[in-house]
Amino acid sequence: MARILTGVQSTGTPHLGNILGAIIPAIEMSNDPENESYLFIADMHSLTQIKDANTLRQNTYATAATWLAFGLNIEKTLFYKQSSVPQVTELSWYLSCFFPFSRLELAHSFKDKSDRLEDINGGLFTYPMLMAADILLYDADIIPVGKDQLQHIEMTRDVASRVHAKVGDVFVIPEAKIQKDNMLIPGIDGQKMSKSKGNVIDIFQTDKALRKQIMSIQTDSTSLEAPKEWSSCNSFAIYKLLASDYQIAEMKRNYEAGGYGYGHAKQALFELICEQFSEQRKLYAYYMDNLEEIDQALEIGAKKAAKVANGVLDRIRGKIGY
Ligand code: ADP
Ligand code: TRP
Secondary structure (H helix, E strand, C coil), rough: CCCEEEEEEECCCCCEEEHHHHHHHHHHHCCCEEEEEEEEHHHHHCCCCCCHHHHHHHHHHHHHHHHHHHCCCCCEEEEEEHHCCHHHHHHHHHHHHHHCCCHCCCCCCHHCCCCCCCCCCCHHHHHHHHHHHHHCCCCCCCCECCCCCCCCHHHHHHHHHHHHHHHHCCCCEEEECCCCCCCECCCCCEEEECCCCCCCCCCCHHHHHHHHHHCCCCCCCCCCCCCCCCCCCCCHHHHHHHHHHHHHHHHHHHHCCCCCCHHHHHHHHHHHHHHCCCHHCCCCCHHHCCCHHHHHHHHHHHHHHHHHHHHHHHHHHHHHHC
């Protein structure tokens, strides 16, 4: 039985790209009876960028509500907030003292962020040590992450080995499992859907706002009567990720025949999203109206996680002389 652990940043309401590209596949993996899975909301990492308490809280709730609405099983997966197990900051400190400053200076993500962001704080610099602690604190074996996080996993393995070289073996050395970007969900402008590009589809809005967002998908100016090219259409590109083979074939025929406008195609996409995610949209709204249920769900995970964390901390404290 492998212990799989991953963290998700809580930077806003998850969009269709996050849901299809990351959340649904992760839930499928966590349901595999061969695995034991840990999934946490990295709300301490979010503090490097978000300093407004309400925003931080709201993002955490929106992220948690999405995972719960998409069927995360909290009996099977330890689901918790990073900040609910503050033991992680103690381990992070120990790890920092075993890791060379010059190595941290080589982190790509720090360089990238310090070029882009205004608030370049110390937390951004020591971010990889908190991430290493997230992993080592739970004896995790496998860490599913995107390519951009690979260096952080290498640093985790590196710092664990450095600790072992000085004080003897104490940690489980984890392995990264790189998630392929095989499902790249395009946004309303045809580019990769991303919060930072402002091109997302947020399925959790009201019907009216969702419809408006879908109607704003960028399409060309071919007239309603003329036949249309489905292969280069941004609306079709999203439709085909959700529709059945039959629905896809039907829409292709409509494009090719002419007399079918982009407005019709977008309306079909809107209806498909409403139909396919009707249960999840209801559940999301339910959780956002009943935040105490989200708190309870996360608290169950935090209690279990704290037990594991305390065991690992006891091991390391003794080794380093406390
Ligand atoms: P964003 O680009 O909106 O800030 P994140 O970088 O927070 O999204 O991504 C969170 C997760 O969602 C990652 O696992 C990422 O691979 C996945 N993801 C984000 N956007 C897409 C997309 N357009 N298509 C597929 N997966 C995506
Ligand atoms: N840094 C990760 C990201 O931005 C989130 C994260 C924090 C994480 N701690 C982790 C991922 C531990 C895996 C394991 O996506």
